[in-house]
Each structure stands twice: as structure tokens, then as C-alpha cells.
Amino acid sequence: MTQPATQPAVHTEHQEHPIKLYLVVWGLLFVLSLCSYLVDYVGLHGYLRWSLILLFMILKAGLIVAIFMHMAWERLALIYAIILPPLLVLVFVAMMVSESHYVLLSRMTFFGTGP
Amino acid sequence: MTDVVETETRVSPPRPDGLRGFASDWASDQRTFKNVSWGKAMMWIFLLSDTFVFGCFLLAYMSARMSTTVPWPNPSEVFALNIGGTEVPLILIAIMTFVLISSSGTMAMAVNFGYRRDRRKTALLMLLTALFGATFVGMQAFEWTKLISEGVRPWGNPWGAPQFGSTFFMITGFHGTHVTIGVIFLIIIARKVWRGDFDTEKRGFFTSRKGHYEIVEITGLYWHFVDLVWVFIFAFFYLW
Numbered sequence: 001m002t003q004p005a006t007q008p009a010v011h012t013e014h015q016e017h018p019i020k021l022y023l024v025v026w027g028l029l030f031v032l033s034l035c036s037y038l039v040d041y042v043g044l045h046g047y048l049r050w051s052l053i054l055l056f057m058i059l060k061a062g063l064i065v066a067i068f069m070h071m072a073w074e075r076l077a078l079i080y081a082i083i084l085p086p087l088l089v090l091v092f093v094a095m096m097v098s099e100s101h102y103v104l105l106s107r108m109t110f111f112g113t114g115p
Numbered sequence: 116m117t118d119v120v121e122t123e124t125r126v127s128p129p130r131p132d133g134l135r136g137f138a139s140d141w142a143s144d145q146r147t148f149k150n151v152s153w154g155k156a157m158m159w160i161f162l163l164s165d166t167f168v169f170g171c172f173l174l175a176y177m178s179a180r181m182s183t184t185v186p187w188p189n190p191s192e193v194f195a196l197n198i199g200g201t202e203v204p205l206i207l208i209a210i211m212t213f214v215l216i217s218s219s220g221t222m223a224m225a226v227n228f229g230y231r232r233d234r235r236k237t238a239l240l241m242l243l244t245a246l247f248g249a250t251f252v253g254m255q256a257f258e259w260t261k262l263i264s265e266g267v268r269p270w271g272n273p274w275g276a277p278q279f280g281s282t283f284f285m286i287t288g289f290h291g292t293h294v295t296i297g298v299i300f301l302i303i304i305a306r307k308v309w310r311g312d313f314d315t316e317k318r319g320f321f322t323s324r325k326g327h328y329e330i331v332e333i334t335g336l337y338w339h340f341v342d343l344v345w346v347f348i349f350a351f352f353y354l355w
Contacts, residue, residue: 016230026220033216037209040191040354050355057350061343068223068339070332076133077140078148082159089170096174100181107184 025067032060158333162340165293169344172286173351179278188274190353194258208353211254212345215294218247219342222335229331234308237331241305244338248298255291259284286348293341297334304334 036056039049066072071079130136130149140147148156180187191204198206225240262283266273269281307313307326316325 017227019224019227022220022223022227025223026216029216029219030213033209033212036350036354037205037212040205053350053354057346060346064219064339064343064346068219068342069336074151075130075140075149076137078151078156078159080137081147082163085163086166086170089167089174092170092174093177096178097181100178103178103182104184107182111184 021067025063029060029063032056032063036060152329154329154333155336158336162336165340165344169286169289169347172282172289173347176282176286176352179282180276183276183278185276187276188272188279190355193262193274193279194353205353207254207258208349211251211258212349214247214251214254215342215345218244218251219339221247222338226332226335229308229313229328232314232328234311234314237328238305238309241301241308241331241334245298245301245305248294248301248338248341252291252294252298255287255294259287283352286352290341290344290348293344297338297341300334300337304330 033056036053039052039056044052065083071082131139140149151159192202194208195202195204196206197203221240222244225237225244228236228240267280267283269284271277272280307317308328308331311317312326313328313330316327318325
């Protein structure tokens with residue numbers, strides 16, 4: 001996710017940006033969605049497919065949070081408070097990946113329905 | 116006692132930026148989120164908690180899919196629609212994605228016009244956003260109907276791993292509920308904007324606090340979050 005640039009420190013309670021910015025981001029989101037749909041339509045497989053899906057997903061999420069939700073113009077205190085905790089979910093992911101491997105192994109060992 | 120009053124009204128010195136500003140903002144004995152109102156901060160914190168809810172759903176889905184010995188149904192085929200004799204993969208989901216992104220765009224512009232105090236445009240754009248949201252829920256209802264008629268149940272389906280149905284209904288159902296609540300929220304706020312409540316700073320009937328156009332941005336935060344969750348569901352559930 002893009003970190004905010006060096007914005008001047010003084011802000012009023014709200015932000016005003018030109019409409020053009022929103023239209024550009026809107027267009028970008030359309031293009032990115034189309035790209036991720038094309039990944040499926042063209043029928044890519046394996047690591048290329050997964051990395052492209054993740055890339056487009058992260059770009060879209062970043063654009064929505066940074067521009068549409070105005071996170072790019074907030075102070076670091078709020079940005080870190082909101083963005084950092086969800087990253088801890090990745091630890092949970094790692095735990096569950098390991099657990100899933102174990103469950104799969106047990107199922108194949110004891111029920112004999114493995115591939 | 117007079118000292119206390121004095122510090123309240125004193126003009127605060129300019130705040131440092133970057134990491135130094137982050138440290139000083141979080142330092143003790145002061146409010147952390149300097150230029151963010153309590154309403155906006157609380158919406159952000161609610162969204163953070165909601166992130167964990169959806170995160171856990173997607174994690175449960177990942178665990179089910181990784182640990183099953185039965186092949187997972189291919190979403191590309193499951194969600195294909197027959198248009199003019201050819202099977203187009205995922206087409207309904209793609210259209211739903213575009214509808215939701217469009218609604219996010221109109222919402223962002225509604226927030227912008229709200230701060231310009233353009234009552235008419237704000238209300239109309241919010242209603243347009245709600246319309247896109249309702250369209251999305253309608254398409255989701257169609258999708259559910261189609262899958263249920265094809266025999267998908269929370270405990271099984273004709274194509275493979277039985278967990279497919281339960282994760283599908285749980286994740287998309289919870290997301291659809293969020294969209295529905297968002298549509299209701301949007302209509303309520305759009306009505307207030309249209310009536311001019313925020314121009315006259317009319318007090319809310321429940322909180323009796325003065326109304327401000329900031330509530331449009333707070334509604335927008337919720338709405339963009341719904342779109343954000345869909346980005347992840349689209350990537351992990353439909354495309355993976």
C-alpha cells in the first residue's frame with residue numbers, strides 16, 4: 001500500500017479534491033477489475049494466476065483505501081492504527097496453513113481417500 | 116481553574132509529521148486522532164473489527180479448501196452463465212464487481228459534493244449509489260437462486276467438496292447483508308441531505324447532535340469498505 005507523501009501538516013476537518021481524481025481512480029479500478037477477470041477468462045493457471053490475482057487485488061484495495069477512503073491524507077497515527085492490525089491476520093493464515101496440511105495428512109492416512 | 120480554561124482555548128503549535136508525529140500523536144494525555152472527529156474514528160475502528168470478521172470467514176474457507184481430500188468445485192464453471200448458447204465463465208460475478216465499483220465511484224463523488232455543500236448533487240449521487248447497491252443485492256439473489264436450484268446446499272453440492280456450499284453461503288451472505296444495511300444507511304442519510312438537515316445543522320432525533328456533512332463521508336467509509344471486502348472475496352473465492 002502506498003504510504004502518504006509529504007503532505008503539509010495542517011488540515012481542516014475535511015478534504016476537498018478535484019472530481020477528476022475520483023474519475024481517474026474509478027477508471028483504474030475498472031481496468032484492474034477487467035484484468036483480474038481476464039486472468040480467469042484467458043484461463044491462466046498455477047503461480048502466474050495466483051500472483052496476478054493477488055497483485056490486482058492489492059492494487060485495487062490500495063486504491064480504494066488510499067483515495068476513496070481518504071487514507072492517503074490522514075495522519076500516520078490513524079493510518080497505522082487501522083492498517084497494521086489486519087496485517088496480523090497473516091500470522092493466523094500461516095497457522096491455519098500449517099494446520100490444514102496436518103488435517104489433510106491425517107485424512108489421507110486414516111481414511112485413505114487421498115488423491 | 117482558570118489555567119484549565121486557558122489551555123483549552125490556546126492555539127496548538129504545528130504538529131510534526133511522519134514517524135515523529137506518529138509518536139507524539141500516540142503519546143499520553145491527549146487525543147490520538149488529531150484532525151479526525153470521533154464519528155469518523157469510530158467508523159474506522161468498526162471497520163477494523165469487521166475486517167477481522169471477514170478475515171476469519173476467508174480463513175475458514177482457506178482451511179476447508181486446503182484440507183479437503185475431495186476436489187474443490189471449479190468456480191469458473193460453477194458461476195458460468197449460458198449466454199446465447201455459449202458458457203461465459205464468471206460473467207455474472209464480473210458484472211457484480213463492476214456494479215459495486217461504480218457505486219464506490221458515485222459515493223466518492225457524493226462525499227466530495229457534500230463538502231462543497233451541494234445538497235442536490237450529494238443526495239442524487241447517494242441515491243444512485245444505493246441503486247447500484249440494490250442492483251448488486253438483486254444479482255446476488257439471482258445467483259443464490261441459480262445455485263440452489265442446481266442443488267448446492269450448505270452440506271453438499273453435485274460437483275465436489277461439500278464445504279463449498281457452506282463457505283459460499285456464509286461469505287456471500289454476510290457480504291450481501293452488509294450491502295443491504297449500507298443501502299438502508301445511504302437512503303436515510305440521502306433523505307437528510309435532500310431535506311437540508313446539514314445546512315441548518317438540524318439535530319438528530321436519536322443523538323440530538325448537530326448534523327454535519329461529515330456523516331456523508333462516514334457513510335462513504337462504510338460503503339467503500341463493502342466494496343473493499345468484495346475485492347477480497349472476488350479474488351479468493353471466485354478467481355482462486
